[in-house]
Amino acid sequence: xxxxxxxxxxxxxxxxxxxxxxxxxxxxxxxxxxxxxxxxxxxxxxxxxxxxxxxxxxxxxxxxxxxxxxxxxxxxxxxxxxxxxxxxxxxxxx
Amino acid sequence: xxxxxxxxxxxxxxxxxxxxxxxxxxxxxxxxxxxxxxxxxxxxxxxxxxxxxxxxxxxxxxxxxxxxxxxxxxxxxxxxxxxxxxxxxxxxxxxxxxxxxxxxxxxxxxxxxxxxxxxxxxxxxxxxxxxxxxxxxxxxxxxxxxxxxxxxxxxxxxxxxxxxxxxxxxxxx
Numbered sequence: 001x002x003x004x005x006x007x008x009x010x011x012x013x014x015x016x017x018x019x020x021x022x023x024x025x026x027x028x029x030x031x032x033x034x035x036x037x038x039x040x041x042x043x044x045x046x047x048x049x050x051x052x053x054x055x056x057x058x059x060x061x062x063x064x065x066x067x068x069x070x071x072x073x074x075x076x077x078x079x080x081x082x083x084x085x086x087x088x089x090x091x092x093x094x
Numbered sequence: 095x096x097x098x099x100x101x102x103x104x105x106x107x108x109x110x111x112x113x114x115x116x117x118x119x120x121x122x123x124x125x126x127x128x129x130x131x132x133x134x135x136x137x138x139x140x141x142x143x144x145x146x147x148x149x150x151x152x153x154x155x156x157x158x159x160x161x162x163x164x165x166x167x168x169x170x171x172x173x174x175x176x177x178x179x180x181x182x183x184x185x186x187x188x189x190x191x192x193x194x195x196x197x198x199x200x201x202x203x204x205x206x207x208x209x210x211x212x213x214x215x216x217x218x219x220x221x222x223x224x225x226x227x228x229x230x231x232x233x234x235x236x237x238x239x240x241x242x243x244x245x246x247x248x249x250x251x252x253x254x255x256x257x258x259x260x261x262x263x264x265x266x267x
Contacts, residue, residue, distance in 0.1 A: 011104070011107070012103075012104070012107060016114070022132070034133060035132070035133070036132065036133055037128055037131060037132035037133075038118050038121050038122055038125065039118075039122060039127045039128065039131045039132075040131045040132060040133050041114075041118050042115055042118040042119060042122060043131075045111050045112075045114045045115035045118060046111075046115050048107070048108070048111035048115075049108050049109075049111035049112040049115060050108060064119045065119065065122055065123055065127070066123060073127075076127065076130075076131050079130075079131065080131045080133065083133045084133070087133070
């Protein structure tokens, strides 16, 4: 999946509400509402800003948070991305 | 919308997302990342709320999602006038009292739509309109001193509505 490009499944259909400890996002394309913590909100916002590969996303997150790229952060991102795809928030394509 | 307008809207959306991402990034640098990132799909009967009380900073957290919801019938009734000021549920769990020593948190009223005003909230359709499947409604919860607004909908039937709270109580879409 690393080389796949991630993009929102329904660009322009997300409505966000922001709190200190997370966000609620309403996907008008599916009618579903999701609570995301700050980290998963961050991931989705980065993808919303522009399509990017998993590798680029991981690099951006690691650098942005001032961390070494690690297996842990890769696993956290991979898990979140799987959930996003299951919830039809994003899609990946070669 | 012309192609150019479409491009401009898309670019503005991307810019907004980038700004929001940066806010989150700075927050995460301070707080760190949870061991297991959280994504929760809000089911019918769960709710978010933002208090209207001036100066209130004690917003409900994710842990205070509301799981109970009152019952009401689907298409054809009851009317907004009948629902207004009716206590449709005996209690909601998870909403903290905003004012120490105040009363319990009960639903004060459910009003369909967005016309007219009541307590500073706008409603598009006034009393007398029926609450129907597909409607958006406002839930007003009071603790006697402050009120909290939930934007709820669309109504799908008895016991079945998705709540989507708005940060601006007077706007519910």
